[in-house]
Amino acid sequence: MLETENRESLRQVGRSPERHDIEDKLTGAAVYASDMDMPGMLHAQVKRSPHARARILRVDVSRAERLPGVRAILTGADLDYRLGLYVVDKDILAKNEVRHFGEAVAAVAADTLVIARQAVDLIEVEYEVLPPILTARDALAPGAPLVHPDLGKYSYIEAVFSPQPGTNIANLTRCRKGDIDKGFAEATWIVEREYTNPSVQHVPMETHVVIAQWKTGDRVELWTSAQSPFTVRDLFCHAFNLPLSNVHVSIPNVGGGFGGKAGIHLEPLIACLSRKAGGRPVKLQATREEEFSLLPCRSGLTYRIKTGVLADGRIIAQKMEMFWDAGAYADYAVNVTRASGYSASGPYEIPNAWVDAYTVYTNKVYGTAYRGFGHVEFFWGLERHMELVAQTIGMDPLEFRRLNLLRPGSITLTGEKITEHTGDVRKCLDSVAASIGYGELTAEEKAREARTGFKIGKGVATLHKAPAMPSNTATAVVVKMNGDGTVLVNVGLTEIGQGSTTAFAQIAAERLGFPLNKVRVTVEKDTDRDPYDWQTVASKGLILTGNAVILACQDLLAKAYELAGQALRANPCDLDHDGEKVFVRHNPDHSVKFSQLALGYAFPDGSGIGGPLIGVGRYIAQGLTNLNKETGQGLPALDWTYGAHGVVAEVNPTTGQYHILKIASAYDVGKAINPELIRGQCIGGMVQGLGTALCEGYIYDQQGHLLNPSFTDNKIPTTKDLPDEIECIIVERAQLDGPYGARGVGEHPMISVAPALGNAIRQATGAELTHMPIRAEDVWRAMNRHDPVETWAAKTPAGSDRTIHAAK
Amino acid sequence: MKINVTINGAAYEREVPEHVTLLRFLREYVGLAGTKEGCGGGECGACTVILDGRAVNACLVLAAEVDGATLRTIEGEAVNGEHSELQKAFSRRHAVQCGYCTPGMVMSARALIERNPKPSVEEIKEGLEGNFCRCTGYVQIIEAVLEATGQPAANQEGSHA
Numbered sequence: 011m012l013e014t015e016n017r018e019s020l021r022q023v024g025r026s027p028e029r030h031d032i033e034d035k036l037t038g039a040a041v042y043a044s045d046m047d048m049p050g051m052l053h054a055q056v057k058r059s060p061h062a063r064a065r066i067l068r069v070d071v072s073r074a075e076r077l078p079g080v081r082a083i084l085t086g087a088d089l090d091y092r093l094g095l096y097v098v099d100k101d102i103l104a105k106n107e108v109r110h111f112g113e114a115v116a117a118v119a120a121d122t123l124v125i126a127r128q129a130v131d132l133i134e135v136e137y138e139v140l141p142p143i144l145t146a147r148d149a150l151a152p153g154a155p156l157v158h159p160d161l162g163k164y165s166y167i168e169a170v171f172s173p174q175p176g177t178n179i180a181n182l183t184r185c186r187k188g189d190i191d192k193g194f195a196e197a198t199w200i201v202e203r204e205y206t207n208p209s210v211q212h213v214p215m216e217t218h219v220v221i222a223q224w225k226t227g228d229r230v231e232l233w234t235s236a237q238s239p240f241t242v243r244d245l246f247c248h249a250f251n252l253p254l255s256n257v258h259v260s261i262p263n264v265g266g267g268f269g270g271k272a273g274i275h276l277e278p279l280i281a282c283l284s285r286k287a288g289g290r291p292v293k294l295q296a297t298r299e300e301e302f303s304l305l306p307c308r309s310g311l312t313y314r315i316k317t318g319v320l321a322d323g324r325i326i327a328q329k330m331e332m333f334w335d336a337g338a339y340a341d342y343a344v345n346v347t348r349a350s351g352y353s354a355s356g357p358y359e360i361p362n363a364w365v366d367a368y369t370v371y372t373n374k375v376y377g378t379a380y381r382g383f384g385h386v387e388f389f390w391g392l393e394r395h396m397e398l399v400a401q402t403i404g405m406d407p408l409e410f411r412r413l414n415l416l417r418p419g420s421i422t423l424t425g426e427k428i429t430e431h432t433g434d435v436r437k438c439l440d441s442v443a444a445s446i447g448y449g450e451l452t453a454e455e456k457a458r459e460a461r462t463g464f465k466i467g468k469g470v471a472t473l474h475k476a477p478a479m480p481s482n483t484a485t486a487v488v489v490k491m492n493g494d495g496t497v498l499v500n501v502g503l504t505e506i507g508q509g510s511t512t513a514f515a516q517i518a519a520e521r522l523g524f525p526l527n528k529v530r531v532t533v534e535k536d537t538d539r540d541p542y543d544w545q546t547v548a549s550k551g552l553i554l555t556g557n558a559v560i561l562a563c564q565d566l567l568a569k570a571y572e573l574a575g576q577a578l579r580a581n582p583c584d585l586d587h588d589g590e591k592v593f594v595r596h597n598p599d600h601s602v603k604f605s606q607l608a609l610g611y612a613f614p615d616g617s618g619i620g621g622p623l624i625g626v627g628r629y630i631a632q633g634l635t636n637l638n639k640e641t642g643q644g645l646p647a648l649d650w651t652y653g654a655h656g657v658v659a660e661v662n663p664t665t666g667q668y669h670i671l672k673i674a675s676a677y678d679v680g681k682a683i684n685p686e687l688i689r690g691q692c693i694g695g696m697v698q699g700l701g702t703a704l705c706e707g708y709i710y711d712q713q714g715h716l717l718n719p720s721f722t723d724n725k726i727p728t729t730k731d732l733p734d735e736i737e738c739i740i741v742e743r744a745q746l747d748g749p750y751g752a753r754g755v756g757e758h759p760m761i762s763v764a765p766a767l768g769n770a771i772r773q774a775t776g777a778e779l780t781h782m783p784i785r786a787e788d789v790w791r792a793m794n795r796h797d798p799v800e801t802w803a804a805k806t807p808a809g810s811d812r813t814i815h816a817a818k
Numbered sequence: 819m820k821i822n823v824t825i826n827g828a829a830y831e832r833e834v835p836e837h838v839t840l841l842r843f844l845r846e847y848v849g850l851a852g853t854k855e856g857c858g859g860g861e862c863g864a865c866t867v868i869l870d871g872r873a874v875n876a877c878l879v880l881a882a883e884v885d886g887a888t889l890r891t892i893e894g895e896a897v898n899g900e901h902s903e904l905q906k907a908f909s910r911r912h913a914v915q916c917g918y919c920t921p922g923m924v925m926s927a928r929a930l931i932e933r934n935p936k937p938s939v940e941e942i943k944e945g946l947e948g949n950f951c952r953c954t955g956y957v958q959i960i961e962a963v964l965e966a967t968g969q970p971a972a973n974q975e976g977s978h979a
Binding site: 026028029031032033034035036037038039040041042044045212213214215216217263264265266267268295297298506507508509686687689690693694695696697698720721722726727728729730732736739740741742 | 845850851852853854855856857858859861862864891892893895896901905908909910911912914915916917918919920921924942943944946947948949950951952953954955956957958959960978
């Protein structure tokens with residue numbers, strides 16, 4: 011949509027007006043699902059499994075049923091519906107077997123929350139506890155018990171995914187480019203290492219909340235804190251075999267999502283409770299503890315990378331194996347595996363590449379989408395590995411990266427050709443390197459080292475990500491003009507804090523040529539009112555919905571011009587407009603106000619023409635294809651957003667404690683629609699990435715009990731964890747098919763924060779970190795282990811002093 | 819038990835069970851739902867209100883404890899339909915994203931400003947440490963508090979490379 015727009019004379023785009031949705035959020039008037047009450051509403055509670063893996067021998071609800079005020083109880087035996095985004099593997103309530111700690115076994119709806127809690131306590135469940143499978147390695151071992159013995163019977167999206175019945179593999183994504191064996195044969199160096207990270211919780215400040223009402227005639231009302239109203243509706247109807255027109259999903263303000271509220275979660279269970287309770291509305295607000303274990307998390311990853319490098323430092327071959335610990339259900343993890351698989355080498359050119367990415371079932375809380383969709387996790391390994399390879403071959407890590415970066419003409423893992431319009435990762439990397447003064451320490455930094463006794467290190471890391479979405483992802487926008495010439499923009503994309511509502515208002519005002527205060531974009535979402543949008547995920551909203559906003563505005567203007575042409579007896583091609591009126595270009599006094607056209611035009615004698623002005627814009631991803639299942643070849647990427655972080659860290663060489671002096675981040679956003687919104691995404695995402703880097707992660711005991719489902723034991727960053735200095739750098743290499751050249755940047759700031767930090771700590775102390783989060787004790791251990799880099803070198807040049815290690 | 823309390827300048831009298839927290843009291847018995855529950859355990863600060871001049875987590879206070887007290891909540895921050903200077907600064911500095919932590923954050927900032935009219939960046943970080951925000955990364959919030967206290971930070975819109 012870029013070429014049709016004049017970027018030089020922009021009035022709304024590129025500025026930072028205040029947020030469109032802010033008035034109510036600042037006064038407490040903004041309504042979230044947790045604030046909603048419906049007449050006659052009951053309160054739900056869920057009985058959860060205290061075991062990671064166990065057979066359900068008996069569920070006795072008789073005592074709970076006798077409690078006054080209990081209106082409905084459900085157990086797994088009562089429900090025969092299975093859910094799943096891509097692999098349909100999850101019962102609404104566990105049947106016969108529980109597969110993770112915290113899984114829902116039974117549920118109650120009662121007059122009050124207190125009664126519902128008492129009733130849940132009165133439900134007796136007898137289990138036969140079974141030994142759980144807690145790592146991907148154990149799950150893949152020959153003879154391992156199967157988390158899903160019926161995997162072969164589940165339905166799944168066959169064009170995209172490859173479950174392996176008889177194993178714990180929910181999906182295997184392959185990618186093959188060039189000739190990997192030939193590449194390694196040509197390599198002078200081969201370096202191989204494994205990187206790991208645990209599951210992590212999203213921590214939206216608002217937990218998941220649902221109110222459901224199952225009315226007569228199988229008509230269902232859902233009020234939910236979900237990210238994606240249409241996906242909730244469509245998957246709900248799929249599970250219950252209902253026509254889409256029977257189900258109405260409303261989404262008020264959403265208190266953060268980060269992927270955890272994508273897809274469908276508690277809506278079906280609460281709707282079933284409502285049905286059982288005779289159609290009364292039922293509400294469930296997850297507790298914070300439930301948010302950690304009843305609701306899903308981000309999957310853990312073990313990433314093994316083997317890189318072959320030529321004598322001049324160019325990567326010639328790379329073998330990448332990912333083992334995603336998906337937990338008990340496939341949910342989004344199979345698609346995280348797919349998206350990570352085709353992006354696995356980062357923004358680097360790899361002539362000969364081999365990727366096997368496995369989604370592995372275990373008896374842990376299941377993984378779903380989380381901001382970055384796999385990239386935060388695998389970039390930890392990838393960008394630590396790039397550092398290791400550079401060290402091993404004796405090259406500066408920044409130079410090694412620069413040498414291997416994608417450039418116009420490069421071919422990605424899936425066979426896509428990079429052009430000069432794809433984005434400028436080199437500029438991102440160079441910008442952050444310059445910002446942190448990469449390389450030698452300054453005199454000031456050296457003086458600080460001398461004064462404190464701490465070591466200062468500087469590290470960089472790059473990142474990239476494309477939206478992970480169906481190849482035909484679509485959206486639509488409706489722009490309606492009110493009788494006074496103001497406009498209302500209906501979009502199906504949810505405002506979860508990312509600010510898209512404001513960006514769309516700016517885009518609409520820009521395209522219409524109206525002042526911003528004449529444009530309102532709806533904040534609350536409603537499947538009966540708003541036009542279809544696939545999902546609020548993947549950093550695709552700005553491009554797809556943004557383009558649809560432009561098209562809807564063009565449609566509205568075309569209709570206004572047509573009507574004005576009749577009213578003014580002028581050819582529409584001779585018309586122009588401002589924020590108030592349409593006028594004849596060569597006779598500007600000859601005009602008609604938008605307010606006279608908005609609801610249809612009336613001639614002086616009273617006769618009317620036209621009708622209410624409504625513009626419609628539709629946009630669909632174009633040119634994308636499914637990937638070949640054997641080779642991974644195809645076109646999965648609507649666009650690539652590139653970026654980089656640079657970190658300056660100060661490490662106590664005795665204790666391993668560290669402090670971040672500076673983080674600089676750069677992203678090629680194509681065109682900054684609202685720079686201050688981008689800054690909010692950049693800093694917010696970076697700090698969320700810091701949480702992943704510093705301290706966050708699920709801790710299980712050997713029986714698979716989650717030990718830290720609370721903010722007491724699972725910290726997230728606070729104001730006190732901020733780096734001393736933060737710089738956000740915007741690079742603008744226009745996306746040709748982005749609205750005014752823009753591309754998404756919602757997820758990207760979280761990616762590669764951890765490896766940039768790990769690389770800085772390595773440069774300061776030599777600590778070779780391979781696991782995140784990076785706690786002080788991890789740094790201490792790594793500093794004291796003294797593994798030389800040769801430990802990971804499998805092939806070195808003939809005559810090198812490193813050949814001893816290569817021989818083993 | 820009977821609770822008499824002044825909230826945002828208005829008197830309320832309510833009959834509540836002894837176990838009800840101040841958070842539930844505000845949301846369910848008084849009907850002021852601007853104060854949010856984030857964790858229910860005093861960790862996240864989403865339910866921060868000002869009790870007799872002091873910022874507290876409403877989820878850790880019993881309604882019984884506020885009998886006779888004076889409370890301020892987010893609903894009292896705007897006066898006569900106009901945002902306070904603090905709210906205006908939050909808006910100008912884009913210090914809000916999803917908005918769920920905002921009521922508690924504004925109340926903590928309000929309490930901070932009242933005991934320290936010109937807080938330094940370090941003092942702001944100290945004052946807001948108990949309030950989690952998962953969206954913003956805090957920087958624009960800190961800038962908003964600086965701006966509201968007459969210490970405007972330079973406009974820091976991302977630099978262009």
